[in-house]
Amino acid sequence: MTGTDDVLLVHGGTPLEGEIRVRGAKNLVPKAMVAALLGSEPSRLRNVPEIRDVRVVRGLLELHGVTVSKGEESGELVLDPSHVESANVADIDAHAGSSRIPILFCGPLLHRLGHAFIPGLGGCDIGGRPVNFHFDVLREFGAVIEKRADGQYLEAPQRLRGCKIKLPYPSVGSTEQVLLTAVLAEGVTELSNAAVEPEIEDLICVLQKMGAIISMDTDRTIRITGVDKLGGYNHRALPDRLEAASWASAALATEGSVYVRGASQREMMTFLNTYRKVGGEFEVDDDGIRFWHPGGALKAIALETDVHPGFQTDWQQPLVVALTQASGLSIVHETVYESRLGFTSALNQMGAHIQLYRECLGGMPCRFGQRNFLHSAVVSGPTKLQGADLVIPDLRGGFSYLIAALAAQGTSRVHGIDLINRGYENFMEKLPALGARVELPA
Numbered sequence: 001m002t003g004t005d006d007v008l009l010v011h012g013g014t015p016l017e018g019e020i021r022v023r024g025a026k027n028l029v030p031k032a033m034v035a036a037l038l039g040s041e042p043s044r045l046r047n048v049p050e051i052r053d054v055r056v057v058r059g060l061l062e063l064h065g066v067t068v069s070k071g072e073e074s075g076e077l078v079l080d081p082s083h084v085e086s087a088n089v090a091d092i093d094a095h096a097g098s099s100r101i102p103i104l105f106c107g108p109l110l111h112r113l114g115h116a117f118i119p120g121l122g123g124c125d126i127g128g129r130p131v132n133f134h135f136d137v138l139r140e141f142g143a144v145i146e147k148r149a150d151g152q153y154l155e156a157p158q159r160l161r162g163c164k165i166k167l168p169y170p171s172v173g174s175t176e177q178v179l180l181t182a183v184l185a186e187g188v189t190e191l192s193n194a195a196v197e198p199e200i201e202d203l204i205c206v207l208q209k210m211g212a213i214i215s216m217d218t219d220r221t222i223r224i225t226g227v228d229k230l231g232g233y234n235h236r237a238l239p240d241r242l243e244a245a246s247w248a249s250a251a252l253a254t255e256g257s258v259y260v261r262g263a264s265q266r267e268m269m270t271f272l273n274t275y276r277k278v279g280g281e282f283e284v285d286d287d288g289i290r291f292w293h294p295g296g297a298l299k300a301i302a303l304e305t306d307v308h309p310g311f312q313t314d315w316q317q318p319l320v321v322a323l324t325q326a327s328g329l330s331i332v333h334e335t336v337y338e339s340r341l342g343f344t345s346a347l348n349q350m351g352a353h354i355q356l357y358r359e360c361l362g363g364m365p366c367r368f369g370q371r372n373f374l375h376s377a378v379v380s381g382p383t384k385l386q387g388a389d390l391v392i393p394d395l396r397g398g399f400s401y402l403i404a405a406l407a408a409q410g411t412s413r414v415h416g417i418d419l420i421n422r423g424y425e426n427f428m429e430k431l432p433a434l435g436a437r438v439e440l441p442a
């Protein structure tokens with residue numbers, strides 16, 4: 001989608017009503033695809049959504065000699081890593097800036113080839129997003145890393161060795177980096193202060209199916225005993241709890257009712273508690289969750305994002321739009337990314353009252369408190385929103401703008417909607433299916 005195709009006209013004021021389906025998680029599927037590189041046999045991944053991050057990783061895997069084909073069922077990929085050693089990676093630069101996943105190729109490529117080249121990373125612009133933890137842990141395993149103008153060049157002069165690591169912060173990507181590297185390293189790796197997001201547990205399930213030996217303690221410690229060889233896996237990806245929560249927030253902000261087929265309660269417990277506190281209702285059944293606005297006033301809340309099992313940061317932006325419709329003052333403290341509240345200035349242009357603060361307004365001071373980042377917000381509501389011209393800043397901010405435009409009176413022009421394809425499967429079909437009045441400009 002380019003040019004005017006990348007603009008969506010949203011005519012607001014209609015509640016979202018109906019049913020949509022979510023498939024496998026954006027934050028698991030691409031990583032499970034990378035894990036296939038570690039195997040000596042083909043892997044089968046099911047419940048794969050058609051989103052851009054999956055296409056990007058597919059392209060990178062193919063460049064590295066992995067054959068990726070459709071399986072028998074819809075949403076199934078078969079990944080065959082038999083020819084990785086003979087791959088030609090001359091075109092890898094074309095993938096620079098496309099997503100954050102290339103950094104996770106380090107361990108698997110070092111094991112298979114003894115070297116790896118990682119082009120510049122992409123991902124959402126919601127903070128500095130350094131990768132220092134990743135390279136620090138890879139050095140602990142014995143990798144040698146050289147920064148070049150076009151990316152990072154890594155070598156493993158000998159087989160990588162298991163090690164004892166403590167992450168400075170429970171980073172999701174760094175935990176996955178350790179897992180994907182330690183499973184084939186020599187000896188035992190002990191990772192403390194690890195992230196324990198549901199997508200990480202699902203990645204551990206994938207690796208265990210391949211033959212890895214991984215145990216998790218209750219204190220964020222993960223122990224991995226390296227093995228000499230891994231096989232393939234057959235795995236159904238866990239559902240996307242982030243997309244599910246986005247549709248739930250859209251139902252609340254537009255005073256609608258949306259059944260999210262595929263949504264799973266277990267991974268959404270913290271979100272569901274918060275949803276209930278705001279005044280949203282939900283009903284869980286075996287196939288999904290229905291979310292709705294029961295009528296009457298929504299309630300203001302205090303919200304702090306955190307690592308799992310806290311309130312996931314990717315849930316924050318869509319829910320903030322619903323908080324503009326709650327009565328009273330809501331407080332939002334973003335503790336995972338230092339710049340994830342910038343999207344609120346456009347909401348203010350639409351009529352919201354959101355004031356940002358440098359101080360930690362949550363219960364606990366966070367890493368950003370003394371560092372001049374506008375990472376807390378006070379949302380005063382309820383406020384009527386008016387349609388506006390909006391430019392999408394990042395993935396969740398983009399979906400939040402769609403929600404705001406749907407909740408607003410009048411028409412909004414939303415620019416840059418292609419970015420939403422990174423993580424929301426078929427959202428252009430799902431919106432009208434829920435009764436949203438959206439159109440591409442003539």
Ligand SMILES: CC(=O)N[C@H]1[C@@H](OP(=O)(O)OP(=O)(O)OC[C@H]2O[C@@H](n3ccc(=O)[nH]c3=O)[C@H](O)[C@@H]2O)O[C@H](CO)[C@@H](O)[C@@H]1O
Pocket residue numbers: 026027028100101127128129130131132133134169170171172173174195197312313314336337338
């Ligand atoms: C593709 C994917 O799965 N993306 C998710 C992943 O991102 P990602 O894995 O990039 O996020 P991390 O958990 O690593 O980042 C968390 C915090 O750690 C910091 N940090 C991280 C690595 C590092 O080397 N140095 C460092 O300082 C980051 O700047 C950030 O402040 O987890 C985030 C937190 O749940 C989610 O918002 C993203 O949707």
Ligand SMILES: C=C(OP(=O)(O)O)C(=O)O
Pocket residue numbers: 026099100122123124125126314395396423
């Ligand atoms: C921040 C996100 O993703 P990424 O890490 O891929 O940029 C997200 O999914 O909201």
